[in-house]
Amino acid sequence: MHIKNPQSALLSNHEVYQHIRSESDYYLSREHNRDKTLSNVREILQDGLRYFEGDPNAAGDVAQWTNPAKEISDCHAERPMTLYKGPHSLLRALAPKYRLNKAEYLQLYNVRPTSRITLELIIEEATTRFSEEELDDMLQQVLNVFYEEEANIPAGVEDQEMEKLPDEMLGDSRRKHKKKLKRRA
């Protein structure tokens, strides 16, 4: 075994949930259920489903809480990629106005803040970087993107070629940043 790259990409919970669901369709189907060698695969898939969908065997009186990843994928059942690519993605909604870094975007997807308190947890030094109105607007934008009716999104937007954003994501490319600093000096 050779680890070529310990971290080649970051995944959002929503993406992992989609993956776990499609793998479960295969590995948890009846014909593979009997295969004993696959027991570890089944265990981790069941753990994953329980984390995202809640425990189906939980007692009825415990208030069941749904993971945002499940809600998001229910809202965007047919075309989940519109959330990540094209004009209807979170990046296109927020990047023109606010400079956020990659980790902050990732956590917007994962935690899906619905209140200012949670938003300020995710955005570092939120109150010094942004005004109250900006934070409220950001929250509204996030909810708009996640709860946009799928039927209202034109077909094929996720494959649309888009102009590169003029302003790089914060902390995205160190080299470019240095150049900018030099120019300023």
Added chain:
Amino acid sequence: MFILTTIEDLIQIAPQDFSKESAQAIKDAINIKYANKVIHKVGLCITMWDMLKASEGLIGHGTGLVNVNVEFRMVVLRPFRGEILHGRIKSANEQGMVIDLDFTYEVFVPHANLFEPSHYDPGENAWVWSPPDGEEFFFDKGETVLLRVEREEWFDQKPSIVQKDEHGNVVERRGVPWRIIASMNQSGLGPCMWWESQEGEEEEGEQQLLENGDVEMDEA
């Protein structure tokens, strides 16, 4: 919370799997080898994400196994420092709380990382946050919470490392390979329920809250 890790490995396919399609046979073999296992300093493997490269299958001398060199990407659970995660309270004791992520329950919140002032209630078997205004908030078992990842601890499980107890006897049972230390001491962290209900109050009577000088909103 999740990352992709690129791994290169020699995968062996047993003759009884020859009836499967090659891609599926390789994928099954990879999943059997990696799924639900922790790689040191990498994280907990979930399943294979995609295959990048695979060599021709070669049958080794003496066995009927087909050997394939495969480069693939694995979905790995590896929260980063400062990440905000959802979890469920599994248990509590004097030292702190254990949080269940379903994938793993090796997430620990030491009492020093809780809201000040908090105390442990042995009767309820739960931690209680008691802000100065006299209210009490319980960290109940089974509650869904938000937590912040503070640091992680790795314990190498190499077979060549022999662990001994204080009398010098070899310990056969191995501990956990990986533990996440988390905190819940900022507003918004802790049981999701607390903050949801507060928002309602805030909308209804923000003015009133300000007049009362409610410290809760300004806490942390």
